Amino acid sequence: MKNKKIGMTFIAVIFTLLLALASRASADTAKDALTLHSEVGKMFHDYYKAEPREGDVYAVGKNTIISKEDIEQAVEFYIIAGLKEDDAREKAEQYVFGQEALYYKAIQEGYQVTDEEVHNYIEQCKVELETLSNRDEIEAIIAQYDSEEEYWNHQFVVYQKDLPIMKYLKDLEKEFWNGKKEQSYDSSALNDEDWVTYYNSFRDSLIGEEDYQLIGK
Numbered sequence: 001m002k003n004k005k006i007g008m009t010f011i012a013v014i015f016t017l018l019l020a021l022a023s024r025a026s027a028d029t030a031k032d033a034l035t036l037h038s039e040v041g042k043m044f045h046d047y048y049k050a051e052p053r054e055g056d057v058y059a060v061g062k063n064t065i066i067s068k069e070d071i072e073q074a075v076e077f078y079i080i081a082g083l084k085e086d087d088a089r090e091k092a093e094q095y096v097f098g099q100e101a102l103y104y105k106a107i108q109e110g111y112q113v114t115d116e117e118v119h120n121y122i123e124q125c126k127v128e129l130e131t132l133s134n135r136d137e138i139e140a141i142i143a144q145y146d147s148e149e150e151y152w153n154h155q156f157v158v159y160q161k162d163l164p165i166m167k168y169l170k171d172l173e174k175e176f177w178n179g180k181k182e183q184s185y186d187s188s189a190l191n192d193e194d195w196v197t198y199y200n201s202f203r204d205s206l207i208g209e210e211d212y213q214l215i216g217k
Contacts, residue, residue: 037137039080041144047073048145048154059093061210064100071096094207101206103161106168113163121163122156172202 047069059066074092079085129135145151176198 033134033137034140036080037140038144040077041141043073043076043080044141044154045144045146045150048150048157057215059097059212059214061097061101061212063104064210066096066100066212097207097210097212098203099165101210102165102168102203104210105206106164109168111164111168111171113160113167115160118156118159118163121159122152125155126152169199173199 050069053067053069056068057065058068058071071089071092074096075085075088078088078091083091129138132138142148142151145154173195176195180194
């Protein structure tokens with residue numbers, strides 16, 4: 001297997017959530033979930049197997065660089081999910097810009113992972129897959145790879161970048177809720193939407209700090 005760059009790709013769990021969101025946003029989405037996940041899996045696999053495109057830059061931020069490959073993959077995902085191309089590109093830019101900015105922030109805050117941590121997380125994912133209610137949808141993605149081993153090898157590459165973000169966001173969320181308690185908020189009046197609103201605002205502020213400039217525009 002040739003060396004692959006650690007680019008911004010989608011992990012299966014995040015992809016499933018985004019798929020549900022995008023499907024709800026598109027009134028004319030007629031494809032069933034298994035078909036959508038199969039198409040997503042094929043797209044995953046095609047990008048994973050493709051030769052890295054060095055120097056193919058889509059946008060440049062203060063601290064990070066966005067590749068065309070990552071944006072194209074995200075756009076293709078949202079189109080598969082039912083969005084029109086313009087809407088798909090807008091969603092793709094928000095997602096990829098946000099993840100790159102979050103990754104940079106996580107690393108700056110000291111959130112790094114070892115290969116052993118990634119391996120252990122992958123093994124945990126394999127166990128949890130056996131009990132997922134949407135196991136058939138994830139397996140539809142896996143089936144598009146040459147083998148299950150190849151799929152998990154791809155996930156190893158993905159989680160090398162996603163795990164630092166996940167660890168950072170876990171602590172950020174904990175800090176958020178602790179802050180609410182210290183401010184004497186009525187805990188019964190709080191719900192996940194409070195965190196989601198905060199997270200979206202925080203992510204957007206990081207994107208703003210990067211001040212991304214599109215190349216060639």
